[in-house]
Amino acid sequence: MGENTVTHSAAFVRTETLPQLEPPATQRGIVKWMHENLFSTIPNGILTLLAIWVIYMVLSAALPWILGGVWTTSSLAECREVLDGATGACFSVLTERWNQLMFGFVYPADQYWRPTLAFVLLFVAAAPVMFFDLPRKLLIFTALYPFVAFYLIWGGTIFVPILALVGVVGGIMVYRKLVQGSFAMGFFGGLVAAVLIWAIGGMLIPEGASENAALQAVPSRDLGGFMLNMMLGVVCVSLSIPLGIALALGRQSSMPLIKWICVIFIEFIRGVPLITLLFVASVMLAYLFPPGTTTDLFLRVVIMITMFSAAYIAEVIRGGLAALPKGQYEAADSLGLDYAQAMRLIILPQALKISIPGIVNIAVGLFKDTTLVSVISMFDVVGMIRGPLSAATEWNGIYWELYGFAALLFFVVCYGISQYSQWLERRLATDHR
Amino acid sequence: MSAITDPPQGSFSLSMLINDTRYRSYTFQALAAIVLALCLGFFYLNVSTNLAAAGLNISYDFLGSPAGYDINQRLIEYDSQSTNARAAVVGVLNTLLVAFLACVTATVFGVLAGVLRLSNNWLVSKLMAFYVEIFRNIPVLIWILIIFTIMIAVLPGPRAFRGDEPEASMLFDLVAFTNRGVYTPGPYFTRGLGAEGNGGINWLIVIGVLVASFFATRMVTSKANATQEATGVRPNTLWTNLAIWFLPVIAVLFALGLKWDIPELKGFNFAGGIKVGGPLIALWFALSIYTGAFIAENVRAGIQAVSKGQTEAAGALGLRPGRIMSLVVLPQALRVIIPPLISQYLNITKNSSLAIAVGYADITATLGGITLNQTGRAIECVLLLMLFYLTISLLISTFMNIYNNSVKLKER
Numbered sequence: 001m002g003e004n005t006v007t008h009s010a011a012f013v014r015t016e017t018l019p020q021l022e023p024p025a026t027q028r029g030i031v032k033w034m035h036e037n038l039f040s041t042i043p044n045g046i047l048t049l050l051a052i053w054v055i056y057m058v059l060s061a062a063l064p065w066i067l068g069g070v071w072t073t074s075s076l077a078e079c080r081e082v083l084d085g086a087t088g089a090c091f092s093v094l095t096e097r098w099n100q101l102m103f104g105f106v107y108p109a110d111q112y113w114r115p116t117l118a119f120v121l122l123f124v125a126a127a128p129v130m131f132f133d134l135p136r137k138l139l140i141f142t143a144l145y146p147f148v149a150f151y152l153i154w155g156g157t158i159f160v161p162i163l164a165l166v167g168v169v170g171g172i173m174v175y176r177k178l179v180q181g182s183f184a185m186g187f188f189g190g191l192v193a194a195v196l197i198w199a200i201g202g203m204l205i206p207e208g209a210s211e212n213a214a215l216q217a218v219p220s221r222d223l224g225g226f227m228l229n230m231m232l233g234v235v236c237v238s239l240s241i242p243l244g245i246a247l248a249l250g251r252q253s254s255m256p257l258i259k260w261i262c263v264i265f266i267e268f269i270r271g272v273p274l275i276t277l278l279f280v281a282s283v284m285l286a287y288l289f290p291p292g293t294t295t296d297l298f299l300r301v302v303i304m305i306t307m308f309s310a311a312y313i314a315e316v317i318r319g320g321l322a323a324l325p326k327g328q329y330e331a332a333d334s335l336g337l338d339y340a341q342a343m344r345l346i347i348l349p350q351a352l353k354i355s356i357p358g359i360v361n362i363a364v365g366l367f368k369d370t371t372l373v374s375v376i377s378m379f380d381v382v383g384m385i386r387g388p389l390s391a392a393t394e395w396n397g398i399y400w401e402l403y404g405f406a407a408l409l410f411f412v413v414c415y416g417i418s419q420y421s422q423w424l425e426r427r428l429a430t431d432h433r
Numbered sequence: 434m435s436a437i438t439d440p441p442q443g444s445f446s447l448s449m450l451i452n453d454t455r456y457r458s459y460t461f462q463a464l465a466a467i468v469l470a471l472c473l474g475f476f477y478l479n480v481s482t483n484l485a486a487a488g489l490n491i492s493y494d495f496l497g498s499p500a501g502y503d504i505n506q507r508l509i510e511y512d513s514q515s516t517n518a519r520a521a522v523v524g525v526l527n528t529l530l531v532a533f534l535a536c537v538t539a540t541v542f543g544v545l546a547g548v549l550r551l552s553n554n555w556l557v558s559k560l561m562a563f564y565v566e567i568f569r570n571i572p573v574l575i576w577i578l579i580i581f582t583i584m585i586a587v588l589p590g591p592r593a594f595r596g597d598e599p600e601a602s603m604l605f606d607l608v609a610f611t612n613r614g615v616y617t618p619g620p621y622f623t624r625g626l627g628a629e630g631n632g633g634i635n636w637l638i639v640i641g642v643l644v645a646s647f648f649a650t651r652m653v654t655s656k657a658n659a660t661q662e663a664t665g666v667r668p669n670t671l672w673t674n675l676a677i678w679f680l681p682v683i684a685v686l687f688a689l690g691l692k693w694d695i696p697e698l699k700g701f702n703f704a705g706g707i708k709v710g711g712p713l714i715a716l717w718f719a720l721s722i723y724t725g726a727f728i729a730e731n732v733r734a735g736i737q738a739v740s741k742g743q744t745e746a747a748g749a750l751g752l753r754p755g756r757i758m759s760l761v762v763l764p765q766a767l768r769v770i771i772p773p774l775i776s777q778y779l780n781i782t783k784n785s786s787l788a789i790a791v792g793y794a795d796i797t798a799t800l801g802g803i804t805l806n807q808t809g810r811a812i813e814c815v816l817l818l819m820l821f822y823l824t825i826s827l828l829i830s831t832f833m834n835i836y837n838n839s840v841k842l843k844e845r
Binding site: 036037038040043044047048051052054055106254255256257259261267268270271272273274275276280283284287288289290291364368371372374375382385388392399403405410411414415418 | 543554586786815823826
């Protein structure tokens with residue numbers, strides 16, 4: 001009876017559910033978002049207004065300057081004429097001096113395609129190392145790339161890179177043969193074989209082969225511009241990773257002499273600024289080589305920067321080695337692996353994975369530090385801006401555009417690398433979180 | 434039958450040097466020692482032959498001879514007749530000066546940016562992220578050069594201050610910003626113990642008074658702690674401490690007759706006061722804003738490393754937000770922040786060697802630059818230069834180790 005009374009006593013009963021009402025205007029959409037994220041408290045609101053003011057000041061100064069830029073004049077005076085008092089940048093210095101900014105001012109102009117090609121091929125060579133999903137066959141090109149790039153940039157006789165390649169291949173073959181005995185035998189055997197091939201082959205290269213080579217030889221001192229930064233960065237990072245691994249392992253070693261050599265080397269290098277090491281390269285290193293040998297500045301700088309970054313990378317890798325649980329070392333021992341096998345198969349793959357963010361940080365820092373070579377009068381991109389471009393009569397008094405351009409170049413590369421490293425970290429994360 | 438056999442005793446053969454793990458490490462170390470000795474000998478031989486061929490020798494006599502160049506920015510007396518050693522000392526002091534200044538401001542920038550990046554204000558946190566990314570990804574040398582060029586181009590020259598209707602005017606008639614540097618009033622004493630009332634002794638007295646005030650406030654605080662332990666009521670020490678800090682110093686400064694020397698335009702340039710040169714300002718500002726971006730990341734990581742449960746637990750105990758920050762979060766965050774912070778200070782010190790790019794006379798520019806070029810003593814100069822930086826680095830890392838040990842979590 002009860003239910004009937006309810007149905008009948010009510011004048012109106014809704015039979016279907018109403019659609020949901022929208023939340024109040026202050027609790028939805030952009031208003032809510034702004035209330036929560038921009039004006040939640042009074043100090044927060046003041047901060048927001050302050051930030052808007054800063055952004056407005058920067059944009060109101062920069063945007064008209066960038067948008068009103070002039071791209072096609074051949075001197076600063078002409079550019080000012082075109083602007084006629086209006087706000088605007090003279091980006092024409094970039095278009096007009098593009099080649100100098102990129103390649104320096106002595107690299108032969110008709111050969112610019114060579115470093116450009118080497119730069120493009122760098123991406124092809126780096127791709128299989130950076131992205132593991134690409135076909136592994138591409139690694140063959142990566143292995144060949146150093147020789148190809150050397151030939152493209154320096155030119156001269158093709159025998160030199162071919163001989164270097166033959167030496168490396170010979171060394172690896174001997175290593176493969178001997179490594180069954182022990183790792184040390186294989187390593188040193190391979191090294192001796194490679195050096196022997198280079199020594200014998202060096203005598204076979206005909207005299208004067210460089211003069212009538214297919215690609216005109218370019219001496220190292222003619223390299224310059226952003227190309228120099230890229231070359232120093234790529235060469236020194238790739239050389240310093242193996243050296244850094246060796247130093248880190250040496251520092252962990254149980255042999256006191258080896259350990260102390262590594263400790264002193266690492267702490268010494270890390271204790272002095274890079275610029276003093278570059279001074280060593282420019283004024284002191286020549287004294288250390290046998291009299292009569294002339295090593296060019298580029299090679300000396302590469303040696304010092306490689307040592308510099310190897311010391312830092314060694315510390316990063318040492319952190320990775322220390323972070324591994326002790327059980328991993330003990331497990332390797334209990335499997336009966338010797339030192340080289342344990343390191344190669346168990347310890348280093350895990351330690352290097354932990355160290356990747358650190359190593360990338362060092363690589364980014366090193367790439368930024370390549371600008372320091374401008375202090376020892378090498379004409380990298382900063383050196384070009386400070387030296388020949390500031391001194392040029394057509395462009396005397398222009399700096400915002402040039403420094404802004406250099407800053408942009410470095411920002412793009414460094415930011416790109418750090419984004420890649422974050423992606424790689426996520427990709428390699430095998431632990432469950 | 435036993436599975437374990439004792440190693441054979443007394444039968445040593447040469448092959449055991451390679452195959453027996455007990456002896457192998459000695460073999461390797463002996464090899465390493467030989468290679469090291471050969472390398473060092475090779476370098477020594479090369480250096481001595483090269484030096485002999487160039488008619489040089491290793492000698493530090495040049496440090497005692499007149500330097501023959503001027504240094505604009507200096508903390509101690511120096512003229513072009515002073516010795517190279519004194520020029521180097523001027524450089525050392527300049528390095529320490531810019532490093533100290535940049536460490537202070539970089540910490541301020543970094544802590545501000547790091548804290549603001551964690552703020553729940555979307556716009557501010559994005560702005561700070563932008564600042565950090567922009568400054569971390571562009572070389573510090575470019576920043577130094579940009580700021581230096583802008584300073585020269587944007588700030589007025591001293592001549593703009595001249596005339597009845599000058600184009601530029603001094604801030605509060607006290608500070609002049611020119612493209613040659615910033616001129617600020619400088620304090621000096623009219624009475625006192627030092628020569629001409631401006632000697633170092635007066636400053637030592639002031640510093641002594643400040644140190645005494647520091648210990649006095651420490652005593653007041655510990656007494657307040659004791660009262661709080663005994664009675665549960667903490668006496669208000671704020672006004673006592675403020676009085677202890679300020680009254681004695683003001684009295685001493687007044688007794689010594691402190692006056693301010695205000696910079697004035699004389700001829701083509703300002704005279705009087707303290708001149709902070711353009712290169713110093715550019716280097717200082719660039720280093721602090723660049724390193725500030727790195728410190729901001731350290732601060733952010735440190736604060737995020739303190740688990741949220743700590744904040745919530747402190748809130749559950751009834752602490753107010755300010756006390757949660759100062760008593761619970763910060764002490765734990767500082768343990769994470771301080772080690773990388775100190776290594777950033779070390780980086781500032783090392784990066785200050787870029788002074789040579791803008792002509793600030795630090796140790797790299799004096800000893801490693803002009804002195805090296807004038808005397809041609811490359812090896813000696815570079816070695817001294819490295820020795821200086823190495824000493825600073827080792828001092829700072831010793832300090833860091835002591836600190837790390839003192840704040841280390843005491844575990845079982």
